[in-house]
Amino acid sequence: MIFRFASSDLLWLLLVIPLLALLKGKRGASAAVQFPATELAKQISSFVRNRPGRLLPHIRLLALSCLILALARPQIGSGISEIESSGIDIVLAVDLSTSMWAHDFKIKGKRTDRLTVVKAVVKDFIVKRPNDRIGLVAFAGISSLVSPLTLNHEWLLQNLERLRIGILEDGTAIGTAIGTSVNRLRIQKAKSRILIVLTDGANNAGKISPLAAAEAANAYNIKIYTIGAGQEGVVPVPRGLDPNGNPLLDRNRKLLLKNIQSDIDLDSLKEIARLTRARFFHATDTASLEEIYHEIDRLEKSEIKLKHRTNFTDIFIWPAIAGLSLLVLEQLMSNTFYRRIP
Numbered sequence: 001m002i003f004r005f006a007s008s009d010l011l012w013l014l015l016v017i018p019l020l021a022l023l024k025g026k027r028g029a030s031a032a033v034q035f036p037a038t039e040l041a042k043q044i045s046s047f048v049r050n051r052p053g054r055l056l057p058h059i060r061l062l063a064l065s066c067l068i069l070a071l072a073r074p075q076i077g078s079g080i081s082e083i084e085s086s087g088i089d090i091v092l093a094v095d096l097s098t099s100m101w102a103h104d105f106k107i108k109g110k111r112t113d114r115l116t117v118v119k120a121v122v123k124d125f126i127v128k129r130p131n132d133r134i135g136l137v138a139f140a141g142i143s144s145l146v147s148p149l150t151l152n153h154e155w156l157l158q159n160l161e162r163l164r165i166g167i168l169e170d171g172t173a174i175g176t177a178i179g180t181s182v183n184r185l186r187i188q189k190a191k192s193r194i195l196i197v198l199t200d201g202a203n204n205a206g207k208i209s210p211l212a213a214a215e216a217a218n219a220y221n222i223k224i225y226t227i228g229a230g231q232e233g234v235v236p237v238p239r240g241l242d243p244n245g246n247p248l249l250d251r252n253r254k255l256l257l258k259n260i261q262s263d264i265d266l267d268s269l270k271e272i273a274r275l276t277r278a279r280f281f282h283a284t285d286t287a288s289l290e291e292i293y294h295e296i297d298r299l300e301k302s303e304i305k306l307k308h309r310t311n312f313t314d315i316f317i318w319p320a321i322a323g324l325s326l327l328v329l330e331q332l333m334s335n336t337f338y339r340r341i342p
Helices: 008-027 038-045 052-071 114-127 153-161 174-185 210-219 266-275 286-299 317-335
Strands: 002-005 074-086 088-095 105-107 110-112 133-139 143-150 192-199 223-229 234-238 257-261 280-283 303-314
Touching (some): 002 008, 008 052, 052 317, 088 114, 088 143, 105 114, 105 286, 133 153, 133 174, 143 153, 143 174, 192 266, 210 266, 223 266, 223 286, 280 286
Parallel strands (some): 088 133, 223 280
Antiparallel strands (some): 002 074, 105 110, 133 143
16 A cells, blocks of 8 residues: 655645644734723633633644645555566476485485485475476386476475375486477477476486487477486495385384495486587585576576556545534534634
């Protein structure tokens, strides 16, 4: 709610009010009855309960103040903001292969599997881009569209939270994931269309090679940012899973881990990014993964224009009514209760 006076210059007239009150006080009222002695006037004045000489002028000055406020045209308005955004269409492709169970990342000093960290970082990325349409693709041995491109980020985040290792056939179909994502992006008319592929392995499933899928993306002017998640060499993974799909724990509720050789293919990820005029990143810990998504966020900014419009409504009628009502009241009082004897 916004309040203003359309003719605010007229408010200077309010300075006349205290001046009139001062002059009225100095001049005083003319005598209605003359007495030969002051003692008689004192005796009579002790029976007077009201003093119209003080009350009525105040009512008159208050009425004048209200009329001045009415002349200044008070208004109330409500603002309407219109956002014109040239958003970016973004598809996030997340690896759900069993190797994402590797515990080479940490949260608050505690070893955590790669997928848990990825979901937390991706959630932060989505929250920071409210004006972009974002879609989500999960892949392992096959790819699956988890969420189409949408501005309903609350629903998108709910679907992100549902991602679990084991819900898809195991494997790493990077080419298929790129193909699924490109099919969603190629029909869009956004100013910029990008795909962010995060994986910790090498392509070993699917019928589409990653480089062929990247060339198709480039033909549609779609950029692919690639992120290799996890360390090279030997990495710790759970020894097994319980019937609920959770990592096995020992008697002290500690993870039972074993070491395996990482098969991450960084060279292919670099080439995919190069073919599509984007960038490749390698995240070896939680901090570097967060910085990567922050960097992509800085590189791919939406263009937003904010227009603000305010509609005002005149409310001068209310102080005008108040002022006129006070004048009527002053006249009634001066001719009834406070009528002076001529």
